[in-house]
Amino acid sequence: MSAPKVTALAQGSPAAVAGFRVGDELVSVNGEQPRDVIEYQQLVDAARLDVVVRRPGDELDRRIRVDKQAGQALGLEVSAAVFDRVRTCDNHCAFCFIYQLPKGMRRSLYLKDDDYRLSFLYGNFTTLTRFTELDAERVITERLGPLFVSIHATDPAVRAAMLRNPRGATSLRWLSVLLDAGIEVHGQVVVCPGVNDGAVLEDTMLGILDRYAGLATVGVVPLGLSRFSNEPDMRPHTTEEARSVLSTVTEYQELCSSTLGRRLVFASDEYYLMAGEPFPTADAYEGYPQHENGIGMVRAFGEAFEGDATAAHGVRPGFFAWVDGAPADGYRAPRSISSPPPRDGAPITVLTGTFGAPVLGPLLAGRGDRVRVLAVENRFFGGTIGVAGLLTAADLARTLAGEPDDHRYLLPDACLSKGVFLDGGTLDDLPRPVEVVAADGLSLRRRLDGTDATTTGRCAVGAT
């Protein structure tokens, strides 16, 4: 187990006043060694802290005592969310996107986690195949919800085959335990055509209604396929298959509405694009509980663009909102990027992925010739990948090289994490100056209207 390492200190905070420094390792807090940032937070919530600190260069550990109010933020940022080891996934799903990444990307992108703590902290999906009695006890005692569980199929044999793990047949028993204990859980079904669509999807919907109706929501999403997939049975949906999935989801939404008083299941935006069918109305998303998973993003984006400042910006982050020590890494990381100053009066080109273009086109149509949408083909990943969040510097550079240099180019920040694209490139690698805009409708509208020059935002991978 590694000790939490201090990466930042809030000015004037109890931690700063008490004498902590960046680089300090927290050996123990009130005599205990936290396993993860959840335990860390619970410990540092106390009014009186006795922290054993290992400082680089010191021969001996030192003690730092803090007196503050119970529940008051300590003001430390620590280096990781989990201080023992992240529980890795022992499944081998044919549709796993991590297997479909090219070689040479950032190491952290290849980590297959199946850790309920990361589900709680970041909204990662877990299959529960490595979940234990002790985990259940902790989740229930500490009320660690919402959690996000991959279901895929409720038929044990189909689920085990999809996860390529015999425990896939039985691990949903933990879902029942969590739901019975009143833990909020959101589910997901990744649909692979020919595997768990059609009659299997119908059976899964029935199984959910029958055994897991306590789920808060269930997202139905298509598999993502990059050109690096080497699974012969994995293929994109046909238009007819996408329509069939939508028809099943709609059928069960109606059934759930009449029996549970809520829709429970929701299809991802990609299905409506693939099927060429209109998106549901805003109220049909019932508050956009799976917005960050690509469900309702298009509708919320449009609503925000038309001026609804309350349109959704993601799942409720739960505990994450109050874990002041949790590192904001991954797709929740704030994206602070400096952009070139806007050039007044220049034509504006809004860059997006091939999925975003048909959505943004109609929204921007009323703005005349001065504003246009430019779809950037994702050749880096290839396959079915068309969301803006997975655009890379290489694809943007290739596209921009053929574009006029007197335009303003707007880019959604969803494709950047701390200023770096997925392929490791940065804005400096692009042949044209690019303005980064938060990937929500309100921010884009304000930028087009010239009423907002901010370049910082929070958004999700997959935004239009």
Ligand code: SF4
């Ligand atoms: S459970 Fe998730 S991380 Fe693990 S193999 Fe399947 S898709 Fe990949």
